[in-house]
Amino acid sequence: MARLSQSWPGADANGATKVVRPASGRWESLALLLAALAIIASVTGYVLLRPQHPGPPIALGWQVRSFDGLGAVDQAIHSALLPASEEIIWNNNDTGGWISLERAQEIWLPPFYRDAFWKTNGQVHWQLILPGGHLPHAGSVDGHEDDSAVPATSEVSQATQGQGATVYYGSAGRAPGQSAYLLVIGHAHAGVMWANQATIWVHPDPNAPYPGIVKPESLVGKGWRQVIPYDGASEVERVKGNQP
Amino acid sequence: MTVSPKRRAVWRRCLALLVLIPAIALASPTVPLGKKLKIGVTLHPYYSFVANIVGDRAEVVALIPAQANPHNYQPQPDDITRAMTLDALVVNGIGHDEWAFQIVKAAGREATLPIIQANASVALIPIGGDQDGAKVVNPHTFVSTTAAIQQVFEIARRLGELDPGNAATYRQNALAYAARIRALRAGFMTRFAALDLSAFRCATTHAGYDYMMQEFGLFVSAVIEPRHGVAPTARQLANTVDAIKKANVRVLFAEKNFSLDLAKPIEAATGVKVFALSHITGDTYSADEFEVAMRENLETLAEAIEFTQR
Numbered sequence: 060m061a062r063l064s065q066s067w068p069g070a071d072a073n074g075a076t077k078v079v080r081p082a083s084g085r086w087e088s089l090a091l092l093l094a095a096l097a098i099i100a101s102v103t104g105y106v107l108l109r110p111q112h113p114g115p116p117i118a119l120g121w122q123v124r125s126f127d128g129l130g131a132v133d134q135a136i137h138s139a140l141l142p143a144s145e146e147i148i149w150n151n152n153d154t155g156g157w158i159s160l161e162r163a164q165e166i167w168l169p170p171f172y173r174d175a176f177w178k179t180n181g182q183v184h185w186q187l188i189l190p191g192g193h194l195p196h197a198g199s200v201d202g203h204e205d206d207s208a209v210p211a212t213s214e215v216s217q218a219t220q221g222q223g224a225t226v227y228y229g230s231a232g233r234a235p236g237q238s239a240y241l242l243v244i245g246h247a248h249a250g251v252m253w254a255n256q257a258t259i260w261v262h263p264d265p266n267a268p269y270p271g272i273v274k275p276e277s278l279v280g281k282g283w284r285q286v287i288p289y290d291g292a293s294e295v296e297r298v299k300g301n302q303p
Numbered sequence: 304m305t306v307s308p309k310r311r312a313v314w315r316r317c318l319a320l321l322v323l324i325p326a327i328a329l330a331s332p333t334v335p336l337g338k339k340l341k342i343g344v345t346l347h348p349y350y351s352f353v354a355n356i357v358g359d360r361a362e363v364v365a366l367i368p369a370q371a372n373p374h375n376y377q378p379q380p381d382d383i384t385r386a387m388t389l390d391a392l393v394v395n396g397i398g399h400d401e402w403a404f405q406i407v408k409a410a411g412r413e414a415t416l417p418i419i420q421a422n423a424s425v426a427l428i429p430i431g432g433d434q435d436g437a438k439v440v441n442p443h444t445f446v447s448t449t450a451a452i453q454q455v456f457e458i459a460r461r462l463g464e465l466d467p468g469n470a471a472t473y474r475q476n477a478l479a480y481a482a483r484i485r486a487l488r489a490g491f492m493t494r495f496a497a498l499d500l501s502a503f504r505c506a507t508t509h510a511g512y513d514y515m516m517q518e519f520g521l522f523v524s525a526v527i528e529p530r531h532g533v534a535p536t537a538r539q540l541a542n543t544v545d546a547i548k549k550a551n552v553r554v555l556f557a558e559k560n561f562s563l564d565l566a567k568p569i570e571a572a573t574g575v576k577v578f579a580l581s582h583i584t585g586d587t588y589s590a591d592e593f594e595v596a597m598r599e600n601l602e603t604l605a606e607a608i609e610f611t612q613r
Contacts, residue, residue, distance in 0.1 A: 125426045127438050135517045138426045142453040145424075146481065149456075149474060166482060167489040169449060169518075174492035179500050179520025291422025294397045294440050 118287050121279040123261065126289030132180050132234040137259055137286055139170040140227075140242050144257035147227075148244060151255060157225050160187055171227070181232030181265070183240065188226040188269070224273050232265045239267040241283065259286045340466050343385065343392040345400035346373055348445035348583045349421060349458075351593035353393055355480040356459045360469045364389060365588045366403060373399060373584065378406045386410035391465055393458055396420040397427065398442035419461040421445075421454040430510040431523035439530070446583060447514035448488040448597065452481040487594060488518070491601040495519055498608050505554040505607065506547050506575065508565045511582055512556060515600065521608075524550040527565050534565070544572045554607045556580045578607045 081087075118124045125137050146168065147158050163171035170177060171185050229240035238261035245256055258275075260283040270281045278285075340361040344350045353363045366389075367373075367382050386392070387410045394403050396418070407416055422444050429438040444450040459477035463470030505516075506525040516523055525546040529539050547555075552575055557566040559579040566577045580603055583596040 126429065126440075131517075131522060132520075134426075134428060135520065138428070138514075138517060139449050141424065141426055142449060142456060142481075145453070145456045146478065149478065167485040167492075169485075172489070174489060175495035175498075175500065176492060176518055176520060178496065288424075288426040290427060291397050291420050291425050291444075294422070294427060295420060 121275075121284055122287050123284045124287050124289050129238075129261070129286065130236045132232070132237050133240075133261055135176070135180050136170045136183065136229070136240060137261075137288070139176070140240070140259050141288065143168055143170065144242055144244065144259075147225075147242075148255040148257060151225075151244075157187065157189060160185055170229070179234075181234030181237045183229040183232040183237075186228045186230075186269075188228060190223050190225055226273055228269050230266055230269075237265045238262055239265050241270070241273065241278070243273050245273075259288075260284065261286055340390045340462070341388060342462070343389040344588075345392070345394050345403045346445065346583075347585060347588060347596075348451065348593045349393045349395070349454075350588040351590055352421070352451070352455050352458055352480075353462075354590035356455060356462060356473050356476050357469070358472070358476055360472055361462070361466070363588075366392065366406060369585065369587050373402075376402045378402050378409065382406045383410045386412055386416070389416060391417045391419055391462070393419045393421055395422060395442055395445070397422050397440060397444075417461075417465060419458055421458055424457050425450050425453045428513055428517060430526060431513045431516070441510055441513045443511040443582075444514055445593075446511050446580075446597075446600065447518060448484050449518050450514045451593065451597075452484055455481055455484075483594065484597075487598060487601070491605060492519075494605050495608065498605075498612060500608065503554075503608055503611055504550050504552045505556060506543070506552045506569070507556040507580075508569075509558045509582070511558065512580055515580075515604070519604070521604075524552050527569060540568065544569060547573045547575060553611050554578060556603075556607070558582050576607075576610060578603050578610075580604070 118128060123129060125134060129137060143163075150156070150158050158166075158168065160171055162168075164173065166172075167174070170180065170183065173182075177183070224243050224245040226244070227240075227242040229242075232239070241260040241262075243258050243260065245258070260278055262281075262283045264282070267282070270278055270283060272278075275285070340357070341364055342353050342357065342361055343364045343366045344353055345366050347369070350363055350365055353361075357363065364385060366385055367376060367379075383406055386406050389412070392403065392407065394400050407413055407418075410416075422442075425444050427440050427444070430441045444454060455477050459473045463473050466473070500520055503521055504524045505521070506527065507523055508527040510523075510526045510528060513523060525543050527535055527540070527543055529535050535543065547569065552573070555566055555569055555573075555575040555577050557577050557579050559581045569575060570577050580600050581596045583593060585592060585596070
């Protein structure tokens with residue numbers, strides 16, 4: 060039987076151990092350490108500096124989000140005001156006039172049309188206030204069974220004298236927790252071009268008087284809050300980031 | 304011959320204008336005169352919306368087969384071929400047709416196909432009756448009349464931008480179509496006006512009807528599916544049954560064209576009466592499909608409310 064050798068590479072004949080240094084002088088260890096540090100630094104840098112997907116607009120103190128900031132009734136009325144405002148603006152672009160509350164009844168336009176929706180959502184009393192109006196306009200006042208809580212139209216009209224906005228003002232709603240509403244359609248000028256823009260405001264007091272001046276700073280001062288619709292564009296932006 | 308520096312500058316400006324004006328005109332996404340747009344749609348209601356907006360001024364192309372279930376659709380090669388030929392694509396975009404983006408990507412049209420987000424200006428609402436109380440966006444904006452009209456207006460506006468020559472027609476058609484949808488709604492509102500809606504409580508198998516309920520001041524007390532298209536676990540089902548009993552719900556709306564399996568155990572456990580609503584999916588695409596399906600839905604809703612008044 061063959062005898063196994065007692066020696067191993069690096070040991071001399073006398074049994075003394077000879078340390079063999081790697082040919083590279085251990086630079087691999089240093090290189091590995093540096094590579095690991097570089098990877099950690101890169102990942103940390105990417106995490107800190109990566110482009111953030113901007114989220115949907117956050118409501119400021121004087122704003123309220125339609126999705127989670129409004130009660131069910133306010134949400135329903137807001138949802139109806141959005142397409143109504145679009146139709147009102149298109150109608151104004153085509154005819155130069157504004158859809159009166161009488162006309163809104165004829166074309167079944169919610170939330171002004173007095174149907175089951177109007178009934179279950181507080182039977183809001185709507186008024187149309189035209190720019191600079193002194194006197195009530197024909198068809199600008201929604202009849203109401205109990206008008207005691209509703210401001211006189213002449214006061215409302217006088218208060219808006221000289222302002223460029225057309226306003227649909229809803230008050231005296233009877234549903235619990237319901238707000239008062241303003242659909243403000245203003246003219247936005249950009250050089251020779253102009254466009255109508257609609258904003259919707261709510262006031263926690265359903266009987267809040269007509270604010271008179273419908274400029275944002277004035278409305279905020281009187282406790283009105285602008286409704287920020289959480290719309291499909293906001294949702295797409297939240298999920299996928301900015302779209303082209 | 305020498306040219307003065309002033310005159311040279313004028314010439315340079317003229318030359319720049321000559322180059323820039325055609326370049327800007329060619330870069331705009333508008334349609335050449337006389338060409339009909341080919342507009343793709345992902346869901347049945349959008350076929351109806353677009354068909355009514357464009358009339359004979361453009362072609363409407365369904366991206367996927369009519370019988371396909373949009374909740375779990377897997378893109379097919381033919382869909383990709385269709386996407387290659389489109390001039391624009393109308394999508395729900397908020398969770399009901401995510402497969403459309405896979406198709407567009409596979410067709411290599413991500414950078415060139417204008418996407419019209421029908422819901423871009425619709426005020427979204429959360430799923431009602433969520434058992435966890437979470438505020439999750441409900442993507443079923445098309446099962447409604449008011450949110451449907453908002454989408455019709457949005458689509459018409461965007462199509463008008465892509466096809467300015469027909470923008471006025473698209474807008475007039477959109478307004479006429481919106482008037483028809485409102486007339487449909489008004490007919491049922493008159494019927495509902497005679498009913499007491501205050502005590503009406505309902506549950507749904509699928510969270511598809513919040514927008515329609517909102518229009519009538521109605522609310523959903525419980526939804527069987529915990530999330531869109533997800534079947535409930537035994538524990539979740541038990542919790543839903545409890546919620547239905549506590550809220551004194553007497554009506555359960557199931558989905559007409561999908562399985563009614565989920566409704567049966569709930570019906571047996573709680574005694575609710577099951578009514579079937581349409582998700583507006585059918586065997587064929589047509590211009591009047593939305594109105595037909597919504598008329599049936601409103602009829603069913605009226606019957607359900609009348610049932611609770613007995």
